[in-house]
Amino acid sequence: MPLALRNDVNRPILPPVPRGPASRRSPLRILFVHGDPADTRQCLRELKRAHCKFSAQAVSTPEELIKHLDSKHYDVVLAKYPLRRWQGQQVLEVLGERERSIPLIFLTDRIKQELVTELVTEGAADCVDRDHIGHLPVAIRRALSENKLREERDQSEKKLRHSEARYRALVGNLTYGICRCDGEGKFLDVNQALVTMLGYTSRKELVAAHHVSEILCNTSNRERLLGLSQEKDGADGGVRLEIDWKRKDGTPLKVRLSGRQASTAGEKDSYEIIVEDITQQRKLEDHLRHQAAKDPLTGLSNYRHLVEILDSEIKRSERTGREFALLFLDLDGLKKINDRFGHVVGSQALCRLADVLCNSCRNMDTAARFGGDEFAVILPETGEVPANLVAGRICDNLARDGRKPKLSVSIGVAIYPKDGEKIDTLMGAADVAVYAMKARAHGREGNIQMTTRKISPKQRLVARRARVS
Secondary structure, eight states: OOOOOOOOOSSSOOOOOOOOOSSTSSSSSEEEEOOOHHHHHHHHHHHHTTTTTTEEEOOOSHHHHHHHHHHHHSSEEEESSOOTTTTSSSHHHHHHOOSOOOEEEESSSOOOOOHHHHHTTTTTTTEEGGGGGGGEEEEEEHHHHHHHHHHHHHHHHHHHHHHHHHHHTTOOTSSSSSEOOOTTTTEHHHHHHOOOOOOSSOHHHHTTTTTTTTTTTHHHHHHHHTTTTSOOOOOOOOOOEEEEEEEETTEEEEEEEEEEOOOTTSEEEEEEEEEEEEHHHHHHHHHHHHHHHBTTOOSSSSSHHHHHHHHHHHHHHHHOOOOOOOOOOOTTTTHHHHHHHOHHHHHHHHHHHHHHHHSOTTTTEEEEOOSSSSEEETTTTHHHHHHHHHHHHHHHHHSSSOSSOOEEEEEEEEEEEETOSSSHHHHHHHHHHHHHHHHHTOTTOOOOEEOOOOOOHHHHHHHHHHHHH
């Protein structure tokens, strides 16, 4: 059923939400999955404040959800959690059966961080607390951005597979470099494509070089080049040899080589090698991997990368027996900054905290932004005392950064394995520590404290209410 919305006035301007992927002029198509019209209207008001052009429909049963997904195109699905009369994660299951990926954002009501982690792990793009529904436009923007990156990655992989098939089939295509060399790696002949690829002026000049000598003189590389190695790479099980070369002017070049032995009369151990320039492909892959692991505003690691690093640190600590620390940070008063100075200054405040984290940590540490004003730092091989020293240094550096408005941060510390041996329990302990500090500092603006003390669920609820108010 289509949904309407009245114009809101005298509201602060929020960052714009991206529109549909098909065209920048097309509206964002939203499908709501719940039966509460009031919640739907509240969400649409926030999108209206963000100046988002959208169209929205709502369903309340699994049958209606499947029918709408089969008949129309949607950019994002917003679902209430939990849903009455729905079995388990039925919305995730239905969307998982779609050929096209559609981001799903759950609208929750103060659920535990462990459950949020579980929902994201199972495929949800994000979870937005209905008491903080103002984060919805940002969550949608992030979900659409990450979905677009995944689509670009899939397209890149298809192009790579197509390129590999083409390079095997079109050996004589002049877009590929071809050379013939002896057993010591000395060029006997080269084609013009290889001359151009390596930046030489003539075939004669290139023949004088010895680009493949280090390959043919190395037994392992020679076997891989000729397809004799037992190592298998890629989904097709083929053997690949990728190496770094340099052009004549010294600029780096990433190439993929394939060869065969082709001895002729009067020549002993000669080889024919096909050279493919994959420099741009690898740059694109590195760029996509970087974007998929980074927060677009601050450049810090995002939530998914944070979880991956935590998993790696837990496995390493299990081997070494050494503890490590997890810091959760919450930028104080971000809403007040946004209301008073505008969202540009608010975004700058988040970047200021990100800069302080980078300058206050070691190269081996990992700083991440996993929520609107929520950050984390992983400190490998660090106990409780040095972790609190790092937390104090972060607070001091932020307070003395010399910029306005003056910022403060709340920090909670959790130590592995004392405060948790699994990702969710460790993150939960750090989250509890932050809320405990918030509860004590509530009403005393600018008071900065660190804590590792655990509190009860009842105390945590009090801290959450204090934070909201």
